[in-house]
Amino acid sequence: MERVTRLSSEKAVVIFTPTNDCPMSHTVTTLFSGLGVGAAVHELNKDPRGRDMERDLARRLGRNPPVPAVFIGGKLVGSTDRVMSLHLGGKLVPMLKAAGAMWL
Incomplete structure (x- = not known):
């Protein structure tokens, strides 16, 4: 979907979440914040086209x-899981x- 593609390239790091109180989303956003990265966070439940974007993301990721x-x-x-794996492996x-997204 064009909207996900457009939004995903608006900043160096973009995170699509169901809500800001999702524990997994909180973990990821906290990790990036701790690294000094200001990620753009899009809460799908607050977007009028959130359901469409969620379907597009499910297709891309192959998971629901x-x-x-x-x-x-x-x-x-x-x-x-992928982000944490990259981080623990020193690749993130x-x-x-x-x-x-980082300069140091």
């Missing part, structure tokens, strides 16, 4: 529920630097 869904540099990275920070 599809959120949180994290995009870095306009590219779909995945959900919480270089990815963030390459996308211009």
